[in-house]
């Protein structure tokens with residue numbers, strides 16, 4: 299039997315993105331689409347919130363991108379190694395009831411989060427269009443998995459190297475203009491992408507759910523770090539979300555807050571790379 303929080307399977311999806319399947323039977327039993335876990339890679343490590351991408355038996359799979367110090371430390375744990383903590387499921391599941399026709403839009407890594415949402419909608423009987431956007435062809439992830447979680451998959455690349463030539467907003471607009479009648483659009487990805495998807499769906503009057511991933515610390519509604527303004531009211535993404543009505547989110551405020559620690563994060567990332575290079579050279 300695997301050990302507690304053992305990384306039973308690890309897959310490299312692109313040079314920057316990997317998935318790990320972690321032995322966590324209680325979470326695997328309960329987690330629903332849209333929920334997340336918080337892990338620590340080491341006892342003195344930062345908490346890392348990651349969305350549950352899928353569950354399978356007693357395993358929980360999360361997909362992570364190496365963006366800074368903590369995710370780089372996580373990436374150093376090999377298959378068979380164990381995480382210090384793995385807590386969840388946290389947050390509210392994505393609402394999928396009563397939806398017959400849906401478009402799910404994922405941007406880059408957001409496709410890993412869009413995947414379980416599309417699957418949950420599809421399993422509940424909805425007809426689902428899944429639009430996945432990437433900068434270029436060689437960083438497309440989870441294509442087969444996405445295809446089997448929807449009725450129609452549209453891959454978009456910013457440089458036109460694969461699929462639709464352009465942004466996810468362009469593809470969604472094309473579908474809306476062609477007369478697609480969605481009950482709901484779900485958008486998961488960079489804040490700017492979600493902001494412009496919402497601007498578009500507002501014109502077409504299509505209710506839109508977005509997944510907000512502000513910086514989180516405790517993940518239980520205690521610290522106030524993850525606050526977002528929704529319809530003029532303060533909400534905590536960790537307990538009230540991460541999903542919210544996209545037409546009511548103050549995106550400009552969230553985008554400004556997300557930049558707060560940029561300088562510190564860049565310094566830590568550079569220090570981490572220096573430490574790694576030092577180990578390789580020594």
Ligand SMILES: Cc1cc2nc3c(=O)[nH]c(=O)nc-3n(C[C@H](O)[C@H](O)[C@H](O)COP(=O)(O)OP(=O)(O)OC[C@H]3O[C@@H](n4cnc5c(N)ncnc54)[C@H](O)[C@@H]3O)c2cc1C
Nearest residue numbers: 347348349361362363365366367368369511512513514563
């Ligand atoms: C609910 C939720 C779900 C998420 N799901 C995923 C996922 O499935 N896959 C994935 O790769 N990433 C996901 N993230 C983002 C992930 O948590 C951060 O990329 C990670 O914590 C970065 O840590 P770092 O030290 O490597 O990078 P840092 O250098 O510290 O930060 C890089 C960027 O990551 C974000 N970030 C940093 N710390 C946190 C934190 N404590 N909470 C949230 N964001 C942070 C910020 O935008 C920051 O600019 C999710 C975040 C939230 C809140």
Ligand code: FES
Nearest residue numbers: 515517519522536
């Ligand atoms: S992370 Fe502390 S309140 Fe949400």
